Amino acid sequence: MPEQIGFIGLGIMGRPMALNLLRAGHALSVHARRAESMAPLVAAGASACASPAEVARRATLIFTMVADTPDVEAVILGTGATHGAIPSGNDSGTGVSATTEQAVIAGLQPGTLVVDMSTIAPAATRTIGAQLRAAGADLLDAPVSGGETGAIDGTLSIMAGGSDAAFARALPLLQVLGANIVHIGGPGAGQVCKACNQIVVAATMAGIGEALLLATASEVDGAKVRAALLGGFAGSRILEVHGQRMLDGAYQPGFKASLHQKDMRIVLETAHALGLALPGAAQVAQYLNALVGQDQGELDSAAIHLVQRWLNGGPTPATD
Amino acid sequence: MPEQIGFIGLGIMGRPMALNLLRAGHALSVHARRAESMAPLVAAGASACASPAEVARRATLIFTMVADTPDVEAVILGTGATHGAIPSGNDSGTGVSATTEQAVIAGLQPGTLVVDMSTIAPAATRTIGAQLRAAGADLLDAPVSGGETGAIDGTLSIMAGGSDAAFARALPLLQVLGANIVHIGGPGAGQVCKACNQIVVAATMAGIGEALLLATASEVDGAKVRAALLGGFAGSRILEVHGQRMLDGAYQPGFKASLHQKDMRIVLETAHALGLALPGAAQVAQYLNALVGQDQGELDSAAIHLVQRWLNGGPTPATD
Numbered sequence: 001m002p003e004q005i006g007f008i009g010l011g012i013m014g015r016p017m018a019l020n021l022l023r024a025g026h027a028l029s030v031h032a033r034r035a036e037s038m039a040p041l042v043a044a045g046a047s048a049c050a051s052p053a054e055v056a057r058r059a060t061l062i063f064t065m066v067a068d069t070p071d072v073e074a075v076i077l078g079t080g081a082t083h084g085a086i087p088s089g090n091d092s093g094t095g096v097s098a099t100t101e102q103a104v105i106a107g108l109q110p111g112t113l114v115v116d117m118s119t120i121a122p123a124a125t126r127t128i129g130a131q132l133r134a135a136g137a138d139l140l141d142a143p144v145s146g147g148e149t150g151a152i153d154g155t156l157s158i159m160a161g162g163s164d165a166a167f168a169r170a171l172p173l174l175q176v177l178g179a180n181i182v183h184i185g186g187p188g189a190g191q192v193c194k195a196c197n198q199i200v201v202a203a204t205m206a207g208i209g210e211a212l213l214l215a216t217a218s219e220v221d222g223a224k225v226r227a228a229l230l231g232g233f234a235g236s237r238i239l240e241v242h243g244q245r246m247l248d249g250a251y252q253p254g255f256k257a258s259l260h261q262k263d264m265r266i267v268l269e270t271a272h273a274l275g276l277a278l279p280g281a282a283q284v285a286q287y288l289n290a291l292v293g294q295d296q297g298e299l300d301s302a303a304i305h306l307v308q309r310w311l312n313g314g315p316t317p318a319t320d
Numbered sequence: 321m322p323e324q325i326g327f328i329g330l331g332i333m334g335r336p337m338a339l340n341l342l343r344a345g346h347a348l349s350v351h352a353r354r355a356e357s358m359a360p361l362v363a364a365g366a367s368a369c370a371s372p373a374e375v376a377r378r379a380t381l382i383f384t385m386v387a388d389t390p391d392v393e394a395v396i397l398g399t400g401a402t403h404g405a406i407p408s409g410n411d412s413g414t415g416v417s418a419t420t421e422q423a424v425i426a427g428l429q430p431g432t433l434v435v436d437m438s439t440i441a442p443a444a445t446r447t448i449g450a451q452l453r454a455a456g457a458d459l460l461d462a463p464v465s466g467g468e469t470g471a472i473d474g475t476l477s478i479m480a481g482g483s484d485a486a487f488a489r490a491l492p493l494l495q496v497l498g499a500n501i502v503h504i505g506g507p508g509a510g511q512v513c514k515a516c517n518q519i520v521v522a523a524t525m526a527g528i529g530e531a532l533l534l535a536t537a538s539e540v541d542g543a544k545v546r547a548a549l550l551g552g553f554a555g556s557r558i559l560e561v562h563g564q565r566m567l568d569g570a571y572q573p574g575f576k577a578s579l580h581q582k583d584m585r586i587v588l589e590t591a592h593a594l595g596l597a598l599p600g601a602a603q604v605a606q607y608l609n610a611l612v613g614q615d616q617g618e619l620d621s622a623a624i625h626l627v628q629r630w631l632n633g634g635p636t637p638a639t640d
Contacts, residue, residue, distance in 0.1 A: 122538060145552045157552035180551035184544045192538040193545045196531035200554040203530070203600075207523020210598045211516035214587070217594045218442060218512040224504045225513045231500035232465045232477035234520040236556030267534070274537045277631050278530045279603055280523075311597050 005173070006030070006059030008052050008075050008104070009118070010037040013144070014065035016152040017117070017177050019044055021063075024176045029058040052076070056107030061173065062114045064104075068262055069120040076114060076128055078103030110136040115170050117158070117177075119143040119198075119259075121266045122191040123273060125161070129187045139187065140166040143194035144178065147255045155179040159197070161189030195270060198263040202284040202304070204238045209305035212246055213312060222247050242302040251299040251306070258297030261288035325493070326350070326379030328372050328395050328424070329438070330357040333464070334385035336472040337437070337497050339364055341383075344496045349378040372396070376427030381493065382434045384424075388582055389440040396434060396448055398423030430456040435490050437478070437497075439463040439518075439579075441586045442511040443593060445481070449507045459507065460486040462494065463514035467575050475499040479517070481509030515590060518583040522604040522624070524558045529625035532566055533632060542567050562622040571619040571626070578617030581608035 007018040010032040018041055022028050028046040031054065032038050038048045049055045052075045055062055064075055073079050078100030100106060104114065114132055116125065116139060129139035140162035150156040156178035160167050167183045174181050184193045211229070215222045226243045229235060245251060264285035271278045287304040294317045296303055310316045327338040330352040338361055342348050348366040351374065352358050358368045369375045372395045375382055384395055393399050398420030420426060424434065434452055436445065436459060449459035460482035470476040476498035480487050487503045494501050504513045531549070535542045546563045549555060565571060584605035591598045607624040614637050616623055630636045 145554070147553075157548065159548050180548070182544060182548035182551070184548060185540050188538070189540045189544075192535060192540040193548050196535055196545045197549050197552065197554045199531045199534065200524075200527045200549060200559065203527020204520075204524045204554070204556065206600045207520045207527075210523070210600050211519045213596060213598065214519065214591065214594075215512060215516055217596045218508070218590070220505050220509045220512040224502060224509075225516045228477065228479050228500070228502035228504060228513050229517050229520060231502070232517065233557055233561075234465070234517045234524070236524065236558070237553055238556070239520065241553075270538070271534065274534075276533060276537045278533065279631075280526045280530050280600065283599055283603060311599075 003061045004029070004059040006049070006055035006062035007041075007046075007065070008032070008055055008062065009065040009071075010041060011065070011067070012148050013117075013151045014063075015040065016148070017063070017065060017156075018046065020154045020176055021173065022046060026173070026176075029055050031055045051102035051107075052104045053102050053107035056104040056109065056112065060109055060112045061170070062104060062112060063173075064114060064116045064118060066118045067259070068118070069124045069266070072116055072118050072120050072128065073124065074103065076104045076116070077131060078105065105131070105135060108132075108135050108137050112137040113140060113166055113169055114138070115140045115142050115173075117142050117144055119194050119263055119266070120191060122188040122195065122270055125191045126188045129162070138163065138166050140170050141188060141190040142170065142174065143190055145194065145197050146178070148253075150178070158182070159184050159190040159193035161185055161191060161193070162187055191266075192270075195263070195267045198260065199267055199278070199281050201238060202260065202264060202288075202301075203280050204236055205242050205302055205304055206280075206284045206287065206308070208239055208243050209246060209308045212243070212305065213308055217312075245300060245302040246305040251303040253298065254300035254302070256297060257288055257291045257299050257301040257303055260301035261285070261292050261297065264288055323381045324349070324379040326369070326375035326382040327361075327366075327385070328352070328375055328382065329385040329391075330361060331385070331387070332468050333437075333471045334383075335360065336468070337383070337385060337476075338366065340471075340474045340496055341493065342366060346493070346496075349375050351375045371422035371427075372424045373422050373427035376424040376429065376432065380429055380432045381490070382424060382432060383493075384434060384436045384438060386438045387579075388438070389444045389586070392436055392438050392440050392448065393444065394423065396424045396436075397451060398425065425451070425455060428452075428455050428457050432457040433460060433486055433489055434458070435460045435462050435493075437462050437464055439514050439583055439586070440511060442508040442515065442590055445511045446508045449482070458483065458486050460490050461508060461510040462490065463510055464498065465514065465517050466498070467573075470498070478502070479504050479510040479513035481505055481511060481513075482507055511586075512590075515583070515587045518580065519587055519598070519601050521558060522580065522584060522608075522621070523600050524556055525562050525622055525624055526604045526607065526628070528559055528563050529566060529628045532563070532625065533628055537632075565620060565622040566625040571623040573618065574620035574622070576617060577608055577611045577619050577621040577623055580621035581605070581612050581617065584608055
């Protein structure tokens with residue numbers, strides 16, 4: 001009997017990912033908090049479920065793709081709604097909530113594999129995985145990079161953490177969703193790798209932003225600087241894409257600053273728990289805090305360059 | 321009559337660059353402070369000159385490739401030896417010094433073009449250029465990236481600042497030395513671009529270094545993190561080369577930390593003069609200061625990752 005597949009969380013990322021699984025010929029049981037999020041999936045042939053628990057009663061391989069740590073805890077364990085200072089009913093749009101009796105764990109079949117593709121705290125992933133394994137199931141953490149475009153095109157980079165058996169079991173389905181799929185290590189290793197990815201992206205963007213500040217203040221054409229650097233050792237995909245965004249002031253997402261802020265919070269919480277000094281990550285996180293604080297969190301995260309310009313007297317939301 | 325060419329400064333970079341010009345069939349008048357630096361060039365057919373002034377009396381297109389701002393000032397104007405706190409007789413190895421009567425300006429022929437390929441302060445470049453133009457000559461600033469390998473292979477990236485006429489005149493010779501040659505703008509624009517390049521390289525290296533710290537502290541394999549990130553949006557030439565250096569602890573240069581420290585000093589002096597806040601560049605410069613302060617300036621500048629490790633309790637020179 002083929003594996004029965006579930007998909008929970010049908011936001012900007014989850015919706016096109018679930019559609020790609022349907023198009024690849026897989027039957028799908030889906031859930032999202034808002035019925036309207038399920039409608040396009042149901043129209044494409046998926047079965048709507050009233051709760052994560054109902055998905056778990058129907059499926060033995062369940063994808064979750066929600067916004068933040070408390071959302072994953074809510075969906076899988078039903079505990080996230082009371083998590084710390086961050087409400088699970090956040091506004092970042094994946095639209096999932098659950099009480100304990102509605103959560104995956106309440107409907108879990110023995111041998112089920114949950115594949116969490118959300119970006120959340122590595123420590124929380126390890127705790128959730130331990131609870132699933134205690135219930136006779138398993139967890140693969142498999143966060144992604146590549147954004148909405150990668151989700152639509154099925155070209156996401158996927159960083160997986162978990163047992164070899166869990167990775168092997170999920171791999172044929174991950175290959176529907178992504179193009180660059182790496183098994184990083186044991187439970188949580190995928191989330192650690194995603195945190196590393198977000199550090200490098202943020203640091204590179206901040207460096208490029210400062211370079212463009214220096215060019216502009218020196219009355220040198222930033223476009224020519226970008227072109228020269230692209231051809232040399234300083235070249236990167238981020239310089240190519242986000243360097244151009246900064247030159248154009250084109251900050252439509254892409255990847256929202258509010259989500260990058262959340263990811264850098266995870267980085268810094270993890271560093272705090274580990275007793276690890278990451279001064280660069282801490283500094284860039286402040287730019288994202290300032291962006292969100294000035295109601296610019298819906299912009300692409302390359303808009304950290306806007307904050308670098310505010311810092312140097314550029315037009316702010318208050319002056320616009 | 322073909323242009324008579326001079327080359328001043330025959331260190332790690334200048335020597336292979338001058339050799340490439342000779343091999344391309346150009347007669348060359350050369351000078352270096354130490355006779356032994358001139359020997360391999362003379363053996364390859366160059367004429368040795370006793371001073372920069374003698375080079376200027378023989379040549380109408382003069383390359384300079386020395387270590388720092390005071391060195392260029394000393395060679396061209398003869399003023400660098402008394403420049404600020406930084407002695408021109410530095411230990412960084414290009415071996416050039418000159419009094420005013422020995423300097424290029426003392427032997428200058430009208431219409432001469434000086435092409436300075438050193439990495440120096442943009443403000444100093446503009447001042448030197450103004451003095452050369454007042455003497456009926458011209459200056460093109462044309463700093464490079466690509467290191468010793470690029471110099472030997474003739475594949476340097478060259479970032480040029482100066483008039484269209486100066487750029488056009490130098491271009492056929494620059495094409496012997498480099499592969500990616502961009503005319504960024506007017507006088508000083510090449511140096512500004514090089515400063516931008518060094519900001520981006522330093523920031524990207526620091527971000528990659530912090531990512532690897534997080535991976536290691538989380539007991540996740542840094543090599544797998546590097547491989548996963550290389551395939552995605554965080555990929556860069558720096559992750560490829562310096563990420564591997566950091567994983568291997570392989571810090572033979574490459575590009576010396578002491579020179580990157582000097583370049584970041586130029587960045588921060590320029591930012592200070594402009595009244596420009598560059599917190600990321602300032603932070604990374606501290607790592608380079610610490611490296612040089614601990615007598616590690618001869619290591620490749622990717623060794624900033626060593627300082628990130630010292631900061632987190634890794635073995636220091638004192639504990640080794």
